[in-house]
Amino acid sequence: MDGTALxxxxxxxxxxTGLLVFIWSMSNGFFNTKQSASHIIFGxxxxxxxxxxxxxxxxxxxxxxxxxxxxxxxxxxxxxxxxADKSTALPTFVCLLTAMCWLIVGSAAAIIxxxxxxxxxxxxxxxxxxxxxxxxIHLNSVIYGWASMAGVGVxxxxxxxxxxxxxxxxxxxxxGAIIWHVALMCGVAAIGAGYTDGxxxxxxxxxxxxxxxxxxALMGLPLFLTLANRKVDHLYVSVWYIGAALxxxxxxxxxxxxxxxxxxxxxxxxxxWYGHNALGxxxxxxxxxxxxxxxxxxxxxxxxxYNLSLLGFWCLAFFYSQVGGHHLIGGPLPTWMVTLxxxxxxxxxxxxxxxAVNHHMTVGGNIKAVIHSxxxxxxxxxxxLYVAASxxxxxEALRSVNVITHFTHYTVAHAHLGMYGFFTLVMFGSIYFIMxxxxxxxxxxxWMISAHFWLVALGFAVYFIGLTxxxxxxxxxxxxxxxxxxxxxxxTLPYLKSRSVGGGLMVLGHLIFMIHFILISLxxxxxxxxxxxxxxxxxxxxxxxxxxxxxxxxx
Amino acid sequence: xxGHIDEKKLFTxxxxxxxxxTLALVVMPYxxxxxxxxxxxxxxxxxxxxHGRKVYMSMGCVYCHSQQPRDAKYAPDDKRGWxxxxxxxxxxxxxxxxxxxxxxxxxxxxxxxxxxxxxxxxGHLYQPRAYTPGSIMPAYxxxxxxxxxxxxxxxxxxxxxxxxxxxxxxxVATRDTLDLVEYLKALDRTYPIxxxxxxxxxxxx
Numbered sequence: 001m002d003g004t005a006l007x008x009x010x011x012x013x014x015x016x017t018g019l020l021v022f023i024w025s026m027s028n029g030f031f032n033t034k035q036s037a038s039h040i041i042f043g044x045x046x047x048x049x050x051x052x053x054x055x056x057x058x059x060x061x062x063x064x065x066x067x068x069x070x071x072x073x074x075x076x077x078x079x080x081x082x083x084a085d086k087s088t089a090l091p092t093f094v095c096l097l098t099a100m101c102w103l104i105v106g107s108a109a110a111i112i113x114x115x116x117x118x119x120x121x122x123x124x125x126x127x128x129x130x131x132x133x134x135x136x137i138h139l140n141s142v143i144y145g146w147a148s149m150a151g152v153g154v155x156x157x158x159x160x161x162x163x164x165x166x167x168x169x170x171x172x173x174x175x176g177a178i179i180w181h182v183a184l185m186c187g188v189a190a191i192g193a194g195y196t197d198g199x200x201x202x203x204x205x206x207x208x209x210x211x212x213x214x215x216x217a218l219m220g221l222p223l224f225l226t227l228a229n230r231k232v233d234h235l236y237v238s239v240w241y242i243g244a245a246l247x248x249x250x251x252x253x254x255x256x257x258x259x260x261x262x263x264x265x266x267x268x269x270x271x272x273w274y275g276h277n278a279l280g281x282x283x284x285x286x287x288x289x290x291x292x293x294x295x296x297x298x299x300x301x302x303x304x305x306y307n308l309s310l311l312g313f314w315c316l317a318f319f320y321s322q323v324g325g326h327h328l329i330g331g332p333l334p335t336w337m338v339t340l341x342x343x344x345x346x347x348x349x350x351x352x353x354x355x356a357v358n359h360h361m362t363v364g365g366n367i368k369a370v371i372h373s374x375x376x377x378x379x380x381x382x383x384x385l386y387v388a389a390s391x392x393x394x395x396e397a398l399r400s401v402n403v404i405t406h407f408t409h410y411t412v413a414h415a416h417l418g419m420y421g422f423f424t425l426v427m428f429g430s431i432y433f434i435m436x437x438x439x440x441x442x443x444x445x446x447w448m449i450s451a452h453f454w455l456v457a458l459g460f461a462v463y464f465i466g467l468t469x470x471x472x473x474x475x476x477x478x479x480x481x482x483x484x485x486x487x488x489x490x491x492t493l494p495y496l497k498s499r500s501v502g503g504g505l506m507v508l509g510h511l512i513f514m515i516h517f518i519l520i521s522l523x524x525x526x527x528x529x530x531x532x533x534x535x536x537x538x539x540x541x542x543x544x545x546x547x548x549x550x551x552x553x554x555x
Numbered sequence: 556x557x558g559h560i561d562e563k564k565l566f567t568x569x570x571x572x573x574x575x576x577t578l579a580l581v582v583m584p585y586x587x588x589x590x591x592x593x594x595x596x597x598x599x600x601x602x603x604x605x606h607g608r609k610v611y612m613s614m615g616c617v618y619c620h621s622q623q624p625r626d627a628k629y630a631p632d633d634k635r636g637w638x639x640x641x642x643x644x645x646x647x648x649x650x651x652x653x654x655x656x657x658x659x660x661x662x663x664x665x666x667x668x669x670x671x672x673x674x675x676x677x678g679h680l681y682q683p684r685a686y687t688p689g690s691i692m693p694a695y696x697x698x699x700x701x702x703x704x705x706x707x708x709x710x711x712x713x714x715x716x717x718x719x720x721x722x723x724x725x726x727v728a729t730r731d732t733l734d735l736v737e738y739l740k741a742l743d744r745t746y747p748i749x750x751x752x753x754x755x756x757x758x759x760x
Contacts, residue, residue: 010583014575014578116693117659117691118691120683120684120690120691120692120693120694121684121693121694124693124694124695124696124697125696125697126697127614127697127698130614130615130693130695130697131615131618131619131693132614132615132616132617132618132619132693133613133614133615135615135618136615136618194613194614195613196612196613196615197651198612198617198651198653199651199652200617200618200656227559227562228559234561235561235562235565239565240565243565243569244565244568244569247565247566247569247570247573248569248573251573252573255577255581260650262585263588263589263649263650263652264588264643264646264647264648264649264650264652265584265588265591265643265646265652265654266581266584266585266588266589267649267650267651267652268652268654269580269581269584270580270581270584271652272580273576273577273580273581277573277576281573314568317568317569317572318572318575321572321573321575321576322575322576322579322580324580325580327656328654330623330625330626330629330630331623331625331641331654332623332640332641332642332643332645332646332654333584333643334583334584334587334588337579337580337583337584340579341580399629403625403629403630406656407621407655407656407657407658408657408658409659411656411657412657478658479630479631480631481631481634481635485635485661486687486688486689486690488658489659489660489689489690489691490689493691496691
């Protein structure tokens, strides 16, 4: 029997086995979790009570928008939550602060690279400033610096709240973060100096990668230590997403960076197995895990369908993990592999709609609440763009679309819709929620939050619409053999310029965010009462709980 | 706590899923491709070309240039002169793949066949717009040494078109640049080849 037929048969058999396991687990109550499991993130009588430490605490317009309520937390629940928040304050702060620094570095590299594409004679006297290196410095800074560290920081902060258990093993986070950042700085410097492993997303030299794996493992360890001590009966859907992501990433990164193992075309298959799984099995689950917590928590309203959210998780894990081959459509790869990836890319529509329906029904058209909650403004927009990016990604995997969009800026715009429109916006929203809880201080200037939001939202709209249009025209020109190749270059120029403009607005938004982040970290301005945790609870009560939390933390 | 059954599901599920994806996209291509033989017409890289390939990677050429012409039935890459669809065997000597995912510039798998002139490559690297009006490729002046006075023995001087020439200045290519051009000139997979991986595997038997 010839090799391909055998492999196809194997793939088929494994898929059918997977399906049977799936049906078996369904019939054994795997997904028959009660809807009440979605209440686990709330106190006994907390549903209806909003929580957004970034919203205007004095007028409490958010609660008004969500509807009046007599819901409240018991003293025990409140002090548990304070203890949980306290246990993550410093480790999360370390992750977020460093993530913010990388966001600024990555943004600077991005704007330089973007301008260089339409001003090719600008900054050409130094090797490290050349486009090919600046682009990689941008990618590695935002992926391994900003996005990964923000993701780890937000995950660490969520875990004790989700498990109702203080974080165990914070010291591993500090060591992990130090090792990760020293390694990343070396990696980025190496790229600037021209030392690269040569593969997209995997540029950093393998000597550096050893320390990234070590640092990442140390930062993930507290999740598992805390799981072992958990006080809740059921793991909320966010724990599934975040826990799985923290298992997957080190495995992916390790296999992808084993030196001298991969070769030629197999290396390309591995490259995109890694590249797309970094999105699908690392950033996406963390972003969705955060959205599945913050959307219901801010609104004080449980997730619409809890079963759907778990079903979405397993479908995402299964289908997303095999889509990498769609980056190599038309390339010299085994046909079965590319076809498998195209099929799974289309299957991704299932988990994406699970998320879309669930988030949409939970927000339930409460636009007013979204407007009054800075956290939700970012996260709801991010969730919407997640759906858009995923549907677009599925369509791009079709051969008929891919023949145009492959090899063009259209793909670059799409990648940013996922990593920026979805993931980064969700992280922004999460940070707005988390920071006041970490430093016990309100965001000093609400106008800076608005400025940040509108600059990045408008900037990204300009970026995405322009580059998508330009990329599409580039692809259309490229597959028309009657036109010279240079037509496909010339047609993109106005759009490459608009990308620099949009990108510039985004960078400006990041700078404002960074300044605001520093201000709140320094507890700038005057402290406003009532305290931040829950506006409705009375103040002495909160103070008692805080004292208890501080004492526990010392002990 | 509830026997930690959820953790077991999470760990087992996550590991099974990633194992399956790794099997499909990493292990099976590895098994299938590791016996692909290099075509007789394809020569291993010389030391100079291999070093030039490293320079290609270090400058990030791959972010704008693919090395994988698509099949004529699928896209008109051949009509652009980029060559026939490549097969796995064409990359038999490429340890790190440089297939690329972007064509801000043209595909380069056969650039050596299209453009065999060292002079052209050197000048084009120094100032792409001197050769291709409207090009947005970065200029690489830092890959050359500029000085007054004549070149020394053994040095390669570049000759720019008159409009871009710098009178009185000698522009000399560095070792890295010469090696890079050697690599670009070696990019030539225009020999005929059996179409599919399966066929090249059969040949190996």
